[in-house]
Every structure is written in C-alpha cells, then in structure tokens.
Amino acid sequence: MITLKSPREIETMRRGGKITARVLGELMQAAKPGVTTMHLDEIAERRIRELGAIPTFKGYHGFTASICASVNEEVVHGIPGKRTLHDGDLLSIDIGATFEGFVTDSAVTVPVGEISEEARRLMTVTQECLMLGIAQMQVGGHVGDIGAAVAAHAEKHGYGVVRELVGHGVGTAMHEEPQVPNYGVAGTGMEFRPGLVLAIEPMITGGDHRVRTLKDGWTVVTADGKLAAHFEHTIAVTEDGPKILTLREIGEHPDVDRYRPAAETGAAA
Numbered sequence: 001m002i003t004l005k006s007p008r009e010i011e012t013m014r015r016g017g018k019i020t021a022r023v024l025g026e027l028m029q030a031a032k033p034g035v036t037t038m039h040l041d042e043i044a045e046r047r048i049r050e051l052g053a054i055p056t057f058k059g060y061h062g063f064t065a066s067i068c069a070s071v072n073e074e075v076v077h078g079i080p081g082k083r084t085l086h087d088g089d090l091l092s093i094d095i096g097a098t099f100e101g102f103v104t105d106s107a108v109t110v111p112v113g114e115i116s117e118e119a120r121r122l123m124t125v126t127q128e129c130l131m132l133g134i135a136q137m138q139v140g141g142h143v144g145d146i147g148a149a150v151a152a153h154a155e156k157h158g159y160g161v162v163r164e165l166v167g168h169g170v171g172t173a174m175h176e177e178p179q180v181p182n183y184g185v186a187g188t189g190m191e192f193r194p195g196l197v198l199a200i201e202p203m204i205t206g207g208d209h210r211v212r213t214l215k216d217g218w219t220v221v222t223a224d225g226k227l228a229a230h231f232e233h234t235i236a237v238t239e240d241g242p243k244i245l246t247l248r249e250i251g252e253h254p255d256v257d258r259y260r261p262a263a264e265t266g267a268a269a
Ligand code: MG
Pocket: 094, 095, 096, 105, 106, 107, 201, 232
C-alpha cells in the first residue's frame, strides 16, 4: 500500500529532516583519521536526542546502533564499533531519525583525510546519481525513471549498480512501499503523485555490482572487494517539483538548487 502524505505531514517530515541533516553534517565533520566508528555513533545518538528526535535505526530488526558506518568495500549496513578510521578511507554514513512519528533517512559518503583520485571519482559520481534520480521525481513521472537515470550515469562511468538493495517509500515507517530500485526502465512503475515521499539511495560500486553479506548478518560488502559509495535523501513529490527534506548546510551537491522549489533559499537548518 502506498501512503501519500498531506502537506502538514510533509512539513513535519521537513522539520525532522532538518534534524537528520544537521546531525549527518556534524558526523561528516567528525569523520577524521583516528576516530572510531563507535565514536561517530555516540555523537549521532546524543545529537539526535538533543534535537528532539529518536534514532530510528537503533533496535530496528535488532540493529544495535544509531548509524550505519560502512568503510571502503563495505556498501551499507556496517555496524559501528572499535574500528579506527584511517587516512584514505572512504566512509559511508547512513542515519535515520524519527520526529513526531515520521522517519527521515539520509546517507553520505565522505573522505577520511586524503583519499585517492579513484575513490573521489566514485564518491562524486554516486552523489551525481542521487541528484539525477531526485530530478526525476516530477508529478506524472514514474518510479522507473529514477533507476534508469541512476544506472545510466553510473554505467557511463564504468561503475556497478547494486541490485539487491533499493530505495523505498518513507513515512511513519522507515521502509514503506514502493521499492525504488537504482536500475530500471523509464516510464514504468508507479506514477508520481504529490505527497509521495521516497528515500532514494544509489549504492554504486567501483567494480562489479555483486555484493555479499558478512557473518555479522548486516554488513554488505562488494563481492570483488572494490570500493563502494552510497548517498541518500528523503524527498517529497510536490506540484512544484521534488523537495529534498534532508538537505544539509554542508557537504551538499552543488547542483542542489535545481531540486528545490524556487521559493526556498539558502540554508537547510
Ligand atoms: Mg538510509
């Protein structure tokens, strides 16, 4: 079942999205060589609660932390722990916060210290994939338009598009219908209507698209050990176009102004 959100509910999600975005921005700045992923998780939980929300991931299907921290060949769902970040690591941070009953979900890949040119290119292209996917969220368009746009851009650069994990509807539950694959055929799938809120999240690999899950039952890694990147926003379809509910003040894509209604300006929080 697809749940469309009222303008008032979208406004609540926008307020919650600001919390998610703000904490994620703080984590991006804290992700330095020598820091453990567990430390980032502690910051995340404390800041989400201070700002009046609840860490959505904690306890979700038994997940023990407030963020996912996935390093290098880890694609998503890395469990924060004693691992220390090193200069040159590529870190993906995924975060969810529940505010007044509504979830917002967002992720970024960030460089730890100085990263290789190869890693930077993968990171940049993945962020571009997200923005291209968001641009498809126009009334009358279709869910398949997102995957088609994401995959075309990734594959143009010789990258893999993860198949096993997909974006999703988001609202009072973190994972609602519809599923939003990062591949597909334009013009197919559910038609976009105002009030549809999606979490779009391209997971792009530096080599083959295949992944496997580690023995911890969570961490998804590339099967060939190549790097992966992951960017995600929570976005509402509106009559004025897509509205990103998890826009950050820092580390946002330079093209982001193309994806927010003209009435809005500047800062996200
Ligand atoms: Mg997420």
